[in-house]
Amino acid sequence: MSKPSLPQGTRDFSASVVRKRNYIFQTIRSVMESYGFQPLETPAMENLDTLMGKYGDEGDKLIFKILNNGLDNPTKHEQAKIEFDKVLAGKNTKGLTERALRYDLTIPFARYVAMNHSQLTLPFKRYQIQPVWRADRPQKGRYREFYQCDADVVGSYSLLNEVELSNLYAEVFKQLGVAVTIKMNNRKILAALAEICGGADKMVDITVAIDKLDKIGLDKVKEELSERGLNEQQINTIETYLLFNGNNEEKINSLKNLIGENETGNKGIAELEWVLNYHQNSFVGTHLQADFTLARGLNYYTGIIFEVKANDAQMGSIGGGGRYDDLTGTFDVPNIPGVGISFGVDRIYDVMEELQLFPAEVQTGTKVLFFNLGDAESRAAYSLVQSLRSKGIAAELYHENSKFDKQFKYADKKQIPYAVIIGSKELQENLVVIKNLLTGDQQSLSNSELLSFTF
């Protein structure tokens, strides 16, 4: 074993990063709890069957598979070799791998609902904050292990869920201090666009292309549409659609003209308007923006879809979600609709770091360091340290009787705001000296005064 290293695309999180990440997690968690969502955790690994085929061909390739144990058993050698040949032929085989790491939180949740739906009270609202793994090639902002943070409601068709979820988004980002725009569209509207452009079967092609608008621009989207088999007239219609502008009302009016009598489209518009109207007089409304160019790559969405963007940072979406009609159908439990959202924690972290939105309190660890000035002195200090700890104040006793210099430096490094000095003199007088390391001010206190000191 030479130099130790991390597996590609994974990260260690040091104290200050963990504290900031926890701050984000805590904020999200507390808001979700206040909306009645309940926590769920699922295993890091699932049966390969549960995951395969749920994320498309590309997704299947990116699932981290776990090699079965016991393949070195001599009695299984022959079988293992046969199985391996199947793998070389591009097939998956239970003989070699029957488990895989969680790829996202949605499918494990669907599996959970499918297994437990008879006991669950519907609608079931759960949130889940756990890492997921993808055998992707890492690059900027993309890792092989990263956290997802999802909230879903299953078993309800009510649009009130969409109202609440958009509200939840707004609330979380308000608490985090991140100015955001919550973009909203409806897959029914996109379906209508496809119908108008000559075929519902073109829906996937159209959404995949439109989804890239932000990234590659209108011209490239038109190119891609053309490559995907749409003719000039159809592309022109889509261009008109993509260029709608104005406020929410104006855009909706333009859309209504284009959609005309299309039934699906009008249903989609009505749903969108309902949610927008619900928020008309709340603070959420100011963040909501109807954006018909929003598509979302995932094809299981069927109704309203969301995406959140930070207003003051150059960054892709920091959250997204939408309604899907049949979450558990793939597990043979039909007719359970759902709607969910997710937070991109890593990106939220980057945005908050860039805009310096983390409050200073997030960073404080140890509040007070007791200097170690000898055996008798440190014993007196230790009992005070324990008393402070029992009051919930993070306190440390320096581990050795070192020079002042070193003890001060330790406090500096750990950004400890206070030092308590108990030397032979203080010990005799039964006092302590407390020093504010930022200002340099110090004062003598009795032991009981120290214990009621506000750090």
Added chain:
RNA sequence: GAGGGCAUAGCUCAGUAGGUUAGAGCGACAGUUUGUGGCACUGUAGGUCGUGGGUUCGAGACCCAUUGUUCUCCCCA
């Protein structure tokens, strides 16, 4: 899956057209008379130049391979 960049001290990097004992800053450690720090000064330690081949009288520099890392495309968060 396809294609680029990078790899020198714990960290960030220099290292000029291949040429003697590979440098700096930061950090670490020690000291500047061991009860008041963050500064300053002095000193010390720390590198088989990712690894393996090759070209050359001579390679950290050039060539090939390999590994790691990073970025872009595909796809996605």
